[in-house]
Amino acid sequence: MLKGITANVLILGLVSFLTDVSSEMIYPLLPLFLTTVLGAGPAFLGMIEGVAESTAALLKLASGIASDRVRSRKSLVLSGYAISSLARPLVAAATSATAVLAIRFADRVGKGIRTSPRDALIADSTDPSLRGKAYGFHRAMDHAGALVGPLVATLLLTWFVKDLRTVFWLAAIPGGLAVLLIVVRVRETERRRSSNGSFLGFVPRGVLRRYLCVLLIFTLGNSSDAFLLLRAGELGVSPARIPLLWTFFHLVKMAGSTPFGSLSDRVGRRGVIVAGWGIYALSYAGFALATTEAACWLLFAVYGLFYAMTEGAEKALLADIVTPQERGGAFGWYNFAVGIGALPASLLFGFLWEKAGRTAAFGVGASLAAVAALLLLTIVREDPPRPVS
Incomplete structure (x- = not known):
């Protein structure tokens, strides 16, 4: 099943798995936390998600273009995952809905910075005849994390902890492991950088x-x-x-x-x-x-x-x-x-x-x-x- 999956693709898949475990330990519980603990309403929840996703979409464009010009795509991937992994568990310390908005914004900033350079790095690291398998594997690992994260949160709340904030703090562990994997195991690939000097890079x-x-x-x-x-x-x-x-x-x-x-x-x-x-x-x-x-x-x-x-x-x-x-x-x-x-x-x-x-x-x-x-x-x-x- 893993034949043709390069070391970079394997590690980036594990990184996505761990990051999604961390994220999904928090995200399904966030509406409950906002409404019952912090007293926010559905409209504010909608504003948080709207701001977060719009921010991520814009930064994915900017970071993708930037990654063609810089020497290292890995540096952008690392910084994006690090920002999200540091910001996300801080929901545990939030005392207002506005603080959650700021934390969610930072989390999506990290996602916006890392996504396009990571996707390009996967292509850089894969034989063209195996790209479909590489991207399919990466998505499978991402979905596996989305499956495991809520189950871990449920297990913690059922048997070990009673406070949502404790679960949010514990979500820092898989996020930190993901960042460590990038530092230690992801390798930059040799490539020619874009010589286009315009802001948009190319249309x-x-x-x-x-x-x-x-x-x-x-x-x-x-x-x-x-x-x-x-x-x-x-x-x-x-x-x-x-x-x-x-x-x-x-x-x-x-x-x-x-x-x-x-x-x-x-x-x-x-x-x-x-x-x-x-x-x-x-x-x-x-x-x-x-x-x-x-x-x-x-x-x-x-x-x-x-x-x-x-x-x-x-x-x-x-x-x-x-x-x-x-x-x-x-x-x-x-x-x-x-x-x-x-x-x-x-x-x-x-x-x-x-x-x-x-x-x-x-x-x-x-x-x-x-x-x-x-x-x-x-x-x-x-x-x-x-x-x-």
């Missing part, structure tokens, strides 16, 4: 621009997964079973990411992505029409396959169509497009659900996925990756 054009536009169209129909949990409640999934459903969802994503990423190395990226987007459209149609809890569990499994099929293949295709000197900037634009489209996607979905009903909301999401799939096939050229001789 996407040609096939890259078309690919990013197609991704943005798809993203506009890909609303927050919180709406799916809301739908699960309507279909009879009790509050006690929602965490179990969410764990099952992450398990499907984790199990499928590496195999489907590897499949894209053999049969081509576009075909796997289009199939994944097709599954997304079918799952959204299913969520609109489902009437039973059993159907909900099946649909979450199908929806998890969409993530497994597309996350690694999308990044691998991006790395295939740009030069090494533009790789960091390309990932910056990619992460920016996906991040900046997430807010209007959720606003649109919520508006449609409230004004026209859930069938219309899910229908628009499925339709945009179908349009994006058709455009990917017709306007985005794919050259098969060649192994390095």
